[in-house]
Amino acid sequence: MGRRSDHSREELRALFIAQGHALMAEKGLAAFSGREVAKRAGYSVGTIYNVFGSLDQLIAAINSHTFLIWAEFLRQRLESAGEDRIRALVEGYFEFALENPRIWSAIYDHRLAEGEVLGEIEHSHRVELTAIVETEVRAVLPGGGGPETPRFARSLIATVHGHCSYLVSGSFALLEESDPVGSALDRVRECLAAQR
Template sequence: MTKPLERREKLRSDLILAAERMIADRGLAGLKTRDLAREIGCANGAVYNLVADVDELILRVGSRTLLRLDRALSAAESAREPSPQETLVRIALAYCDFAAENLELWRALFEHRMAADKPLPDWSIDDQLQLFRHVYQPLAALFPKRSREELGITARSLFSAVHGMVALGLEQKLVAVPLPALRKEIAGLVRAMIDGLIARAA
C-alpha cells in the first residue's frame, strides 16, 4: 500500500472511531461532520473523500457496534447451558445488558433511517443477518422438524419480543424499568414463549 493510501486509510479509521465516540456521547442526533473533521484534523469537505456520505459513516459505526454485540452474544452461548431454552435466555439477557451498557450506539442501530430510494448496502445487511444465528441455532435444536423458513420467522419473532421489552424498559421516561427487574422479566418472557412453542409442537 502506498503512503498516500496508508494515510487515507488511517484518516478513515480515525473518522469512524471519532464518529463512534461522538454518537456514544451525544446520540445519533449529535453527530456533526464539522466537529468530526476538526477532531481528526482535516477540512470538513475532506470527510466525503473518506466515506460516501453520512449514511455510510453511520453504517460503518453500526457495523462496529454489531461486531461487539456479536461477541457478547457468543460469550453468552459459550457458557454451555444444559438446554437450548436456557441458552436463549442467556442470549436475551446478554442483548439487554449490551444495550444498557452501550445505549446510544445501540439506539443508533435502530434510529438511523436511509432515504426511501436508497437501499442498504449488502455488507450492512450481512452484518445484521449474522446475528440471527445466535437465536436460530438453539431454536433448531429445540424444533428439529421445522423448516429453515419457519425457524427464521420464529427467530425474528423472538428477537422482536425481546427487543421491544429492552427498548421500552431502557427508555428514560415513565415506562423505564430498573435493569434487574427488566432482566428478570425478559428471562420470564423467553421461557414462557419457548414453553408455549414446545406445547404447540407436541
C-alpha cells in the same frame, strides 16, 4: 489540516468508523456531527463524503460496527452460559443495551435517506446478530426447527427488543414493571414452548 496522503481509502473508512463510533458512544445520534468526526480524524468533512458518499452512510457503517461488537459480546456470554443459553441471550441483549445506551439506540433511531441502501459489508455485519439467535433457537426446537425458524427467531428478537427499549427509555418505570428482563425471558420461553 487534511492528511489525504496518510491513509488508503480502506484505512480512512476504518478511521472514520472508529472515530464516529467513539463520538456516537459519547454524544448519541441527536448530537452526532460529521464535522466533529472529521476533526477527530484530522481530515476535512469532505473526506467523509468522498469515502462514504453521505453522512447517512457513515452513520450506517458505525451502526453496523456496533452490531459486530454486540455479536461478539453475545458470543462471549454464550461461552459461559452453561445449559440455559436462551437466558444468556436475553440477558446479554439487555446487558449490552444498558451498558451502551447511545450506540444501541442509534441503531434503531437512524434511518437511511430515501433511495439509499445498506452496503454489502454493512448488511453482513448486521445479520451476524440474528444468525446467533437463530442458531440458539434451532438448538431448542425439535429437529432444529423448520423453514419458518428464521422468521420466528426475528419475532423473538422483536419481543425482547420491545421490553429492552422500554427499559432503556424509562417507560417500564412508568408502568411499574419491576423485572423487564424476567418478563422478556418469560415471553420468549412461552413462545418457544408453543413452537415445540
